[in-house]
Amino acid sequence: MRRVGLAGTALVLVSATACSGGAVSGMGDGDGTLTLAVGVTATPWDLASAGLGDYINYYEPVFDSLVRLDRYAEATPNLATSWRYDTSRTVLTMKLRKGVRFTDGTALDAAAVKANLLHTKEGTNEAAGKLRAIRTVDAVNPSTVAIHLSAPDPSLITSLGDPSGMVASPKALDGKKGPVGSGPYVLNKSGTTNGSVYTFTRNRDYWNTKAFPFKKIVIRTISDPTARLNALLGEQVDWARIDPRSASQVKGRGLQVSSHVDAVEGLYIWDRAGKIVPALGKVKVRQALNYAFDRDAIAKKINMGYAFATSQMAIPESGAYEKSLQRTYPYDPGKARKLLAEAGYPHGFTVTMPDVSSVAAGQQAVMTQALEDIGVKVKTKKVPSTELFTSLQRGKYAMSWFKLASYRPWDYISTQLTADGAWNPAKDFDPKLAKLIATARKATGARQNELFKQINRYVQTNAFNAPWDVLDSVHGVSNSIKVTPQPFESAIPIYQMTPAS
């Protein structure tokens, strides 16, 4: 009978020692491999369906872009070696690099660029959205394209550094058989399992290999934040987006934490015309909402210091930013109640909001509390996290917590302020603002920045939203690489990652 007990112990030991067998496969360092953990599942290889933000990492290795954004997010020559606008700023002529070929042997010429821009533009995702101003594209000669716009687009050139301006082989635009580009790497099919791991190896014919020091890029899709963190802490990956609350843990393990400005968070007022909640149509009510929040406390306690308080929609890197607008609306619930009374709502009003606890639990709790404090009665409605964005975009809610990426001035304007903006769900139209916008989009240089500032001021004075703070994008980074974050880009482009040594 003793044997039974012993056999049991033996089995436990066997299974335990089996676990400690081999070494964990280390990534990153010595062998020239860069391994990223990306939280979003890749959008299709067809650039017309490409998302932006973290999705960019999937496209960068294979597809080269017309321009390259430097560390200040300024456009520098890449596939396009030079460019200029005509005086009306509606025709952008670009000279293309000669002698570049796609990995299927097709020449990368004006016709290929034309085919790509017109194809991507017809898509429905974010990359396509940035090309909306394009009316048509002319292949002037094999190395010159002329992009004709329906109206000036001050952000177009920098957008061409994103998947919007990436170029795929005209023979494989739909990407159904995998991506074919002219970029620094090619997708290695044997090292790739769709939806979980993507391996890219060098494209030996790439014209600018020195800008991409790694021999191999591996992207692992890990949607769960805890798994992503563990992959980083276990040194399986070199880079991962992390929750600010995990930053101290990452530092504690001797790894690096990189953070840079990412998005403006706050109470977004979608129903500025007061169609759903009439009270929101009044400026004083919207201003009252701005006085309701203790922005510093939110930045410090909820976002663990990876944020700073603000009252404006523009970030310091933006041409529309004005330091004096940073603290226009201090925390003052008394003033908020007074403004509500002046606007004819001494007892507040009732508003139905989506419960965003699934994506921002702390923010939801603070927001509800702050609104109730000034007399606004909040009814929350449960919305699954995947439905949240679509329900907001369809204009179902008058206001909600939200965060918008820290866009360049024109990107912000075309996203939230124009009548057809993706984040102007009520299709709100303000004639005075529209006139300002129309002038700004045609202007250039310092004059344009001055107009962007005016728009920023207008938006803030009229309390279009109640921004709280500028959030950081926080990343955990292994010690084998160095990263250089770029403004207006939430992810870190792979060309901004280099080996540490």
Add this chain to the structure above:
Amino acid sequence: MLTFLLRRVAAGLVLLYVLATAAFAMMSLTGTDAVRNISGNTATPAQVAAKTHELGLDRPWISQYGSWLGHAVRGDFGVSWFSGDPVAASLALKVPVTLSVVVAGLILATALSIVLGVAAAVRRGWLDRVVQVLAILGYAVPSFLAALALSVIVAVKLRWLPATGYVPFAVSPSGWFQSITLPAVSLSIGVIAATAQQVRGSAIDVLRQDFVRTLRSRGISERRVLFRHVLRNAAPPALTVLSLQFIGLVGGAVITEKVFGLPGVGSAAVTASTNGDTPLVMGVVVYLVFIVVAVNLLVDVAYGWLNPKVRVR
């Protein structure tokens, strides 16, 4: 026996049909705006309408279901609305991940629960009490907590095993073994707890029976009594618990897959359902029902093998 098996297979097919229909109906009822989710932020109403038409979502429910069923019976599960990958091909990549973890967890659980259960039943005393306390603990600890603790301690702190990811067996058998060990262990804890208790209980019952005393009085060695006779008689209830646990594991693998970043069926099912990716969800449902039916069949066959009394003629 053959008629019995055929009857079970037929019942399984009916079950598959009923569940697939129910799942399809539920996918339509959730009201998830799949088209919006697919189209992205900047889709115009016209583009949304075109996509709706392309996916056939503007047709009546029954016609959508009919066309899915028509293709499914021929083994064509369509393509995922989100990734554009064929459902069958993408499940072929994901099923081995989930099955590796679940089957490894089950093998581990079976071995350990038999050893622990029998040891507790035979030795009683302190060993029995320790096993009982461990069983209660194992049962009470949720598997995701065990998964988190294991990954932090074994993978992140000790670096003995990878924290995340899956290595296919064909690529590297040792890599495969390492990648599934922690998930399998974390899945098995609850099963060991439940099954060890069951094995212990039925072994004690069998040990008290007259035939055991008779066998012993005839001078048959204790080992032979235990493994040849007691275990065989005590096995069927344990087998029932194991088969139920297995089915539970296939569902429970969802969280384990998430924690260990495994590209399995569970994590795909969650993402697909929340996105409203009907073809992929339906593929997963069919696969799960298939597994459940197959396991039940296997258990029925195993009953007969273990105990001739329940063999169906």
